[in-house]
Amino acid sequence: MRVFLTGATGFIGTAVIPKLLGAGHEVLGLARSDEGAAAIAALGASVHRGSLEDLESLRRGAAEADGVIHAGFIHDFSRFQENCEIDRRAIEALGDALAGSGRRLVVTSGMGVPAPGALRTEDDPPAAPTAHMPRVSEQAGDAQRAKGVHVSTMRLPQVHDPRRQGLVTYAIALAREKGVAAYIGEGANRWPAVHRDAAAALYAQVLDQGESGARYHAVAEEGVPFRAIAEAIGRGLKLPVVSLPPAEAAAHFGWLAGFASLDMPASSALTQARLGWRPTGPGLIADLDEVGYLGS
Numbered sequence: 001m002r003v004f005l006t007g008a009t010g011f012i013g014t015a016v017i018p019k020l021l022g023a024g025h026e027v028l029g030l031a032r033s034d035e036g037a038a039a040i041a042a043l044g045a046s047v048h049r050g051s052l053e054d055l056e057s058l059r060r061g062a063a064e065a066d067g068v069i070h071a072g073f074i075h076d077f078s079r080f081q082e083n084c085e086i087d088r089r090a091i092e093a094l095g096d097a098l099a100g101s102g103r104r105l106v107v108t109s110g111m112g113v114p115a116p117g118a119l120r121t122e123d124d125p126p127a128a129p130t131a132h133m134p135r136v137s138e139q140a141g142d143a144q145r146a147k148g149v150h151v152s153t154m155r156l157p158q159v160h161d162p163r164r165q166g167l168v169t170y171a172i173a174l175a176r177e178k179g180v181a182a183y184i185g186e187g188a189n190r191w192p193a194v195h196r197d198a199a200a201a202l203y204a205q206v207l208d209q210g211e212s213g214a215r216y217h218a219v220a221e222e223g224v225p226f227r228a229i230a231e232a233i234g235r236g237l238k239l240p241v242v243s244l245p246p247a248e249a250a251a252h253f254g255w256l257a258g259f260a261s262l263d264m265p266a267s268s269a270l271t272q273a274r275l276g277w278r279p280t281g282p283g284l285i286a287d288l289d290e291v292g293y294l295g296s
Contacts, residue, residue, distance in 0.1 A: 002026045003207065004065035006052065006090065007072030007108075008045065009036035011164050012156075015200035016071060017043045023204050028065055030057070030072065052086055055093040062097035067104040067207055070094055071154075077170075077255050084135040091137060095144030095151075104150045106206050107141035111157045111192055111217070113264045119222065120266040122155075122215045132258050138215070145213055152210030155217050157192035157266060158224075159199050161281075162290040166193075167259055172233050172291070174256060181234035181241045184249045187227025189263035194220040195281025205275050216271045220279035223265030232288035 003020055007013040008029025017040070020027050027045035030052075031037040037047040048064070050057020052072050062068050070091060074083040091107055098105055112127035114120035126138035138153050145151040158166035165172075168191075175181040199218040206216050227243075234241035249257040271277055282290075 001066040001207075002028060002064070004028045004030070004048065004061040004068045005045075006030045006058070006061075006068075006070045006094075008040050010072065012159055012196065012199060013071050014039065014043065015196050016069065016203045017045050019200045019204040020207070021045070023208065025204075028061060030061060052090045055089060058090055058093040059097045062094045065103070067106075068094050068098065069106045069203055069207060071108050071203065073108065080255075081134045088136050088140045091140035091144065095147060095149045098149045099144070099147045102150060104152070104207060104210070105141070105144065106203065106210065107137055107151060107153050109137040109153050109155050109215075110135060111155050111219075111264055111266050113262055114266070116263070120217075120264065122217050122268075122270040142213075150212040152206050152212065153215040154203060154206055155215060155266070156199060157194055157217075157219050158284060159194055159196050159218070160284050160287045161196045162287050162292070164196075165284065165287060165291075167191075167256065168229055168233075168284070168288065170256055171229065171260070172237070172293075174253065175230075175233050175237055175239055178252065179239060181230045181237065181239050182244050182252055183227045183230040183241075184244050184246055184261045187225060187230060187243065189226050189261060190223025190265045191226060191229065191262075192219045192222055192264065192266040193224055193284035194218045194279055195283075195287070198279040198281050202271070202275070202277050205277055209275055214274070216275065217266055217268040218271075218279075219266050219268035220281070221283055222267055223263075224284050226260060228285055229288070232285050236288065236291055236293040
């Protein structure tokens with residue numbers, strides 16, 4: 001299968017390419033720069049020039065492929081709402097090229113937040129967009145499925161290795177800036193996590209085996225307490241670890257405050273049962289203990 005991959009130059013995409021090639025697929029990776037194109041070619045994939053904002057380039061890439069993995073997203077949280085709209089339009093453009101063909105589209109989504117005290121599962125519907133969380137990747141995918149596109153959804157938690165750790169990477173930078181590693185209240189709120197290689201392997205499985213309309217969770221750890229994350233950051237940076245009252249969270253965390261207080265545990269039991277996927281690799285805290293803090 002020839003697979004068009006958005007986000008091919010990113011943290012996750014550069015891990016997905018070897019998994020797809022190893023499964024016998026040909027990969028066509030989206031690149032917006034010469035540097036990105038060189039990185040894709042070095043991994044053994046073909047290059048398709050364009051960007052998430054260039055909808056015609058997305059349509060052309062999807063038209064040339066037997067299947068599409070949409071792993072691209074612009075991670076600039078100062079423009080989060082705008083980037084969520086770019087993501088929605090990108091999914092729509094990819095679907096335009098695939099409609100009625102039976103070719104597969106794998107859409108990437110965040111994990112979302114369950115009801116208080118609940119564990120989010122694959123059968124839970126997508127979270128309704130809010131001003132704080134305006135991303136509608138799943139709803140955009142569902143709209144394409146209604147037009148006859150075979151759409152599966154990958155829900156990602158904090159994806160990590162010793163180099164990057166999702167939103168935790170921003171928490172590390174913030175701790176360095178503020179001189180303390182902080183959590184809110186008791187820090188008992190939980191973030192699910194998965195190693196980068198395990199998430200990449202699941203993308204390849206969902207492309208090959210995923211059912212249309214199904215949602216899959218790339219979760220290895222159902223919920224790592226935010227206090228444990230802050231303590232790992234404090235160890236690495238040799239900084240004090242402090243508890244902040246909720247009233248001080250916004251001033252300390254800035255845009256990250258809305259995430260730092262969330263309790264969002266999630267399960268991958270159904271994904272593992274339905275696809276036979278087994279998450280591997282170190283846990284989030286083990287990877288945080290391996291971060292090269294002095295050189296980062």
